[in-house]
Amino acid sequence: MKPFLLTAFALSAFAFNSILCRMALGKEEIDPAGFTAVRVLAGAVTLTFLSLFFKPRYVESVGLGVKPSRTRGLLHSGNWTSAFFLFAYALCFSFAYLGLTTATGALILFGAVQMTMIAASIIKGERPGMWELMGIAVAFGGLVYLVLPGLTSPPLVSSLLMALAGAAWGFYTLRGRTSVDPLADTTGNFIRAVPMAAVSVIPFIGGLHLSVRGVVLAVLSGALASGVGYSVWYAALKYHTATRAAVLQLAVPAIAAAGGVLLLSESAETRLLVASFLILGGILLAIFGKNASRMRKPAR
Numbered sequence: 001m002k003p004f005l006l007t008a009f010a011l012s013a014f015a016f017n018s019i020l021c022r023m024a025l026g027k028e029e030i031d032p033a034g035f036t037a038v039r040v041l042a043g044a045v046t047l048t049f050l051s052l053f054f055k056p057r058y059v060e061s062v063g064l065g066v067k068p069s070r071t072r073g074l075l076h077s078g079n080w081t082s083a084f085f086l087f088a089y090a091l092c093f094s095f096a097y098l099g100l101t102t103a104t105g106a107l108i109l110f111g112a113v114q115m116t117m118i119a120a121s122i123i124k125g126e127r128p129g130m131w132e133l134m135g136i137a138v139a140f141g142g143l144v145y146l147v148l149p150g151l152t153s154p155p156l157v158s159s160l161l162m163a164l165a166g167a168a169w170g171f172y173t174l175r176g177r178t179s180v181d182p183l184a185d186t187t188g189n190f191i192r193a194v195p196m197a198a199v200s201v202i203p204f205i206g207g208l209h210l211s212v213r214g215v216v217l218a219v220l221s222g223a224l225a226s227g228v229g230y231s232v233w234y235a236a237l238k239y240h241t242a243t244r245a246a247v248l249q250l251a252v253p254a255i256a257a258a259g260g261v262l263l264l265s266e267s268a269e270t271r272l273l274v275a276s277f278l279i280l281g282g283i284l285l286a287i288f289g290k291n292a293s294r295m296r297k298p299a300r
Helices: 002-026 032-062 080-096 102-123 130-147 156-176 182-207 212-237 242-249 252-264 270-296
Strands: none
Touching: 002 032, 002 080, 002 102, 002 212, 002 242, 002 252, 032 080, 032 182, 032 212, 080 102, 080 156, 080 182, 102 130, 102 156, 102 242, 102 252, 102 270, 130 270, 156 182, 182 212, 252 270
């Protein structure tokens, strides 16, 4: 039951990032740069609190083998490169949702995340098999179909921004796989991302708009959906293989789509449904094809 609850909470938190952002930007409660800055700041404050007060229990629960310490300098955790990818993801994510529905944004985001991670493994020298190549082609075709010109296609610029957000999150995830203390490193990355987010507001200072509701939604996104959600996901990862973790994340667009329909009265277009089938099906094919290839590889 514990693995299920942790996993369900984390995946729901990922989806609610999309829903909260769309709630705030769709009704112009806050501008994208302001939403990003408040979200990153709220995440940094929340994660700092979790690291300082709950780190010993967290380290024991995930079995990292790290000696618990409340006094470890959080500014020495994480790194600037990972913080930049985190910031780039958050900024592109916010601006992309100016023109995307909740479901479309989540689909492009997590499709780009998975394709980035698959591409990174190929660049590192892993040879994709036939099924992997077929899956990548199907998923890429689904993304192309989704953004092809048409009455129901999403804006190209917004789609490209969300794809960049997915790529940035994919690189951030890959860099975090070697972390021995994910909570502290995530906290350090968020703290480093705060000045980046603050500077990014400057070019848009003329259009800065912060309503009370917009700030509350941004705080919820940063503190709960991002800060707590990312921490819970790290705790849940010890119960899943890498393949299962990747597949589980494919549920996020479905959760986000349901939330968009129920909470924002968004409709599910035929193009979105077809593209979802192609993108998620292609990624599943690539992931399981890769796993099957490893199982068939003879032991040395």
